[in-house]
Amino acid sequence: MKGFLSLIDNLGKAVLRNVEEAGKILLLFFSVLSWAVRPPLKFKNIMKQMEFVGVKSIFVVVLTGTFTGMVMALQGYHGFRMFSAESLVGSTVALGMTRELGPVLTSLMVTARAGSAMAAELGSMRVTEQIDALYVMAANPIQHLIVPRIIAGIAMVPILTVVSDFVGIAGGYFVGVHVLQINEGLFLKNITKLVTLNDIYNGLVKAACFGLILSLVGCYKGFNTRGGAEGVGRATTEAVVLASISILVADYFLTAIMF
Amino acid sequence: MPAISTEAKVGLFVLIGLVVLAYMSFRVGQPGFGLKRGYDVSAVFDNVSGLEKGSAVQMAGVEIGQVESIELKDGKAVVKLRIRPDVRLDRNVRAAIRTHGVLGDKYLEVMPGSLIPGEKSAYLKEGETIQYTERQADIDRLLSQVTLIADDIKNVTSSLSNTLGTPEGEESIRKILYNVRDFSENLNRVVARNDENFTEMVTNLKSASKEMERTFAALSQITDEVNQGKGTVGTLLKDKSVADNLNKTLAALNDISKKINEGRGTIGRLVNDEETVDNLNESLSGISRYINKAEQFRTFLSYRGEYLFDRSDAKNYLELRIQPKQDKFYLLGLVSDPKGRRQTIETTSNGVTTTTTEYNQDKLLFSAQIGKRFKDLVLRGGLFENYGGLGMDYYMLNDKLRLTFEAFDFGRGSNRQTHVKGYGEYRLIKHVYLSAGWDDPFNTSTSSPFVGFSIKFEDEDLKYLLTTSPIPR
Numbered sequence: 001m002k003g004f005l006s007l008i009d010n011l012g013k014a015v016l017r018n019v020e021e022a023g024k025i026l027l028l029f030f031s032v033l034s035w036a037v038r039p040p041l042k043f044k045n046i047m048k049q050m051e052f053v054g055v056k057s058i059f060v061v062v063l064t065g066t067f068t069g070m071v072m073a074l075q076g077y078h079g080f081r082m083f084s085a086e087s088l089v090g091s092t093v094a095l096g097m098t099r100e101l102g103p104v105l106t107s108l109m110v111t112a113r114a115g116s117a118m119a120a121e122l123g124s125m126r127v128t129e130q131i132d133a134l135y136v137m138a139a140n141p142i143q144h145l146i147v148p149r150i151i152a153g154i155a156m157v158p159i160l161t162v163v164s165d166f167v168g169i170a171g172g173y174f175v176g177v178h179v180l181q182i183n184e185g186l187f188l189k190n191i192t193k194l195v196t197l198n199d200i201y202n203g204l205v206k207a208a209c210f211g212l213i214l215s216l217v218g219c220y221k222g223f224n225t226r227g228g229a230e231g232v233g234r235a236t237t238e239a240v241v242l243a244s245i246s247i248l249v250a251d252y253f254l255t256a257i258m259f
Numbered sequence: 260m261p262a263i264s265t266e267a268k269v270g271l272f273v274l275i276g277l278v279v280l281a282y283m284s285f286r287v288g289q290p291g292f293g294l295k296r297g298y299d300v301s302a303v304f305d306n307v308s309g310l311e312k313g314s315a316v317q318m319a320g321v322e323i324g325q326v327e328s329i330e331l332k333d334g335k336a337v338v339k340l341r342i343r344p345d346v347r348l349d350r351n352v353r354a355a356i357r358t359h360g361v362l363g364d365k366y367l368e369v370m371p372g373s374l375i376p377g378e379k380s381a382y383l384k385e386g387e388t389i390q391y392t393e394r395q396a397d398i399d400r401l402l403s404q405v406t407l408i409a410d411d412i413k414n415v416t417s418s419l420s421n422t423l424g425t426p427e428g429e430e431s432i433r434k435i436l437y438n439v440r441d442f443s444e445n446l447n448r449v450v451a452r453n454d455e456n457f458t459e460m461v462t463n464l465k466s467a468s469k470e471m472e473r474t475f476a477a478l479s480q481i482t483d484e485v486n487q488g489k490g491t492v493g494t495l496l497k498d499k500s501v502a503d504n505l506n507k508t509l510a511a512l513n514d515i516s517k518k519i520n521e522g523r524g525t526i527g528r529l530v531n532d533e534e535t536v537d538n539l540n541e542s543l544s545g546i547s548r549y550i551n552k553a554e555q556f557r558t559f560l561s562y563r564g565e566y567l568f569d570r571s572d573a574k575n576y577l578e579l580r581i582q583p584k585q586d587k588f589y590l591l592g593l594v595s596d597p598k599g600r601r602q603t604i605e606t607t608s609n610g611v612t613t614t615t616t617e618y619n620q621d622k623l624l625f626s627a628q629i630g631k632r633f634k635d636l637v638l639r640g641g642l643f644e645n646y647g648g649l650g651m652d653y654y655m656l657n658d659k660l661r662l663t664f665e666a667f668d669f670g671r672g673s674n675r676q677t678h679v680k681g682y683g684e685y686r687l688i689k690h691v692y693l694s695a696g697w698d699d700p701f702n703t704s705t706s707s708p709f710v711g712f713s714i715k716f717e718d719e720d721l722k723y724l725l726t727t728s729p730i731p732r
Contacts, residue, residue, distance in 0.1 A: 050269045058272070098283075159276030166279045195287045196313075200280070 045148035054156030069168030073175040087186035091194040093172030107210030115218035119239035122222025123232035153215030161207035217243040309365035355393035563713035572597035592626035643667035676701035
């Protein structure tokens with residue numbers, strides 16, 4: 001009986017903790033919104049974060065995008081060959097990249113690279129009481145530290161997604177036309193025929209949302225770090241896990257709304 | 260090399276991203292490019308299944324627009340098309356829904372219509388409707404037809420298997436095969452047996468050619484002799500007098516033909532006289548007229564029996580109708596009246612003339628009339644049952660019904676009135692007629708209603724018997 005009660009107890013605690021965390025993230029989001037529109041905007045900080053989130057992620061994103069596109073072409077080819085529709089491989093790769101894989105894989109990569117770094121950075125600033133020092137200097141840490149990171153996330157992830165889409169399709173083209181010997185004209189024609197502008201734009205909207213999620217979660221976890229070096233490590237891990245899960249869940253709902 | 264600033268890196272990165280995005284948008288968005296300024300026309304279809312918003316509109320395989328919307332109106336699909344502004348559609352274009360690609364994508368094909376000559380070609384304007392649309396080829400309907408065909412084929416094959424698959428069928432096939440084998444064996448034998456004959460034939464031919472050689476040698480000798488003027492033929496050809504005779508003969512012939520040409524002598528006149536040609540022409544046209552007449556000439560035979568109710572007896576008619584032209588005929592008939600032929604005998608004794616009427620039942624009555632037809636009305640005149648009279652027929656219902664009125668025997672004795680007969684005759688089926696009417700209503704002793712039945716048919720044999728006699732002019 002006691003064990004059962006404690007089970008209920010733990011369940012309730014877990015739910016409360018999660019709901020509380022969600023609420024705190026949402027509150028952080030609102031304060032970020034209010035601080036984002038309040039001048040002065042820390043332009044230098046924003047640029048620095050953009051370079052870190054965007055420019056320095058290009059290599060990883062190009063690599064994942066290219067290989068994803070290539071592998072999709074290879075897999076799609078075996079499927080479509082069964083009913084002699086090999087020329088549809090191109091459009092499959094293009095649709096898959098622009099709608100789903102481009103935004104999701106890019107934001108997952110950025111989460112792993114930049115989201116974790118955000119959590120670690122802010123976490124160590126928290127545990128070394130630099131954030132408290134900012135308060136003392138009458139500078140709002142949200143305005144100085146979090147707003148630039150979130151703006152960078154929202155702005156850079158879509159652009160990375162564009163790059164990812166492009167190199168993914170290019171990889172698919174390379175494998176399809178030069179390795180699998182699919183007719184080049186049909187391959188390209190089916191891409192331009194079946195992919196619409198909305199596919200690309202909706203993918204970019206998704207990417208912007210994912211950019212928000214990953215930077216917000218990273219900043220929240222780092223900002224609320226407790227317990228020294230160990231706490232920084234835990235915060236980093238939690239940030240990556242929570243952001244990845246949130247991105248995948250959000251992807252489902254966004255897809256349901258958009259397409 | 261100076262270090263690239265953070266701003267420059269970010270700016271370059273964003274620029275690259277935007278360029279790539281613009282490139283992709285341009286490639287993907289091409290079909291819709293420029294369509295914003297296009298114009299809308301609509302087309303009404305019975306069935307647009309498979310066609311979707313955004314489907315291509317093609318003309319001669321070139322994309323000229325997109326399906327803007329599909330709406331349901333009065334149970335039909337109204338498809339609104341957006342056409343590129345630089346494409347002008349003729350007013351009489353036709354629209355059809357077609358399929359292409361492995362996935363059976365539907366698209367709308369616009370085909371140029373045939374321009375009606377003289378009509379000024381006009382172009383469809385914004386909001387107008389394409390007048391001619393084609394029905395979509397329905398796969399289901401096609402499949403059901405194919406199923407029917409397959410059933411038919413199955414019937415054929417099953418009947419084949421019934422005939423060939425049975426033991427009897429196998430037996431007969433085996434027999435056929437045996438026959439073929441026997442035949443080829445026989446053929447083989449014939450060839451083998453005649454082998455010697457063939458050899459003989461070839462040797463004969465060889466010896467014949469030798470004979471020919473000898474014959475030719477003899478011939479050449481003969482011609483040599485003729486050349487030298489030896490023998491009969493030789494003298495004939497080499498003698499000068501023969502040539503002179505021949506010359507004279509030819510001159511005479513020449514003379515004769517000149518005479519003929521000039522119209523002298525019998526043959527000359529015959530050949531050169533215009534009259535000969537006219538006569539010939541006339542006789543030819545006479546022959547052709549005769550043939551025409553013979554074609555027009557028709558003969559009909561008919562029998563009619565009438566039952567007279569009040570006299571409880573029957574009257575029979577046998578008639579031959581000769582019709583040289585469509586509107587003219589001669590009628591010859593034999594009538595057997597149960598009363599017989601009437602004879603009036605006047606005897607004068609003591610200054611008193613008594614008239615007695617007698618009937619001879621063995622004697623037949625005769626009819627002989629001429630008739631002419633004016634459209635639906637036929638007028639007849641001549642002998643009616645031995646007496647002079649007039650008749651009139653009126654044809655109705657495409658000659659199926661005939662109304663007849665006859666009046667004859669005007670000069671009867673003082674106690675008798677004119678014999679009048681009126682009846683209608685209806686063609687029941689081909690050759691068979693039914694009639695009803697009233698015979699002789701004004702004479703109480705012979706008056707009676709009647710019904711009759713008759714058979715009529717055209718007699719070709721009689722026609723030829725009649726037409727092979729003298730030529731009618």
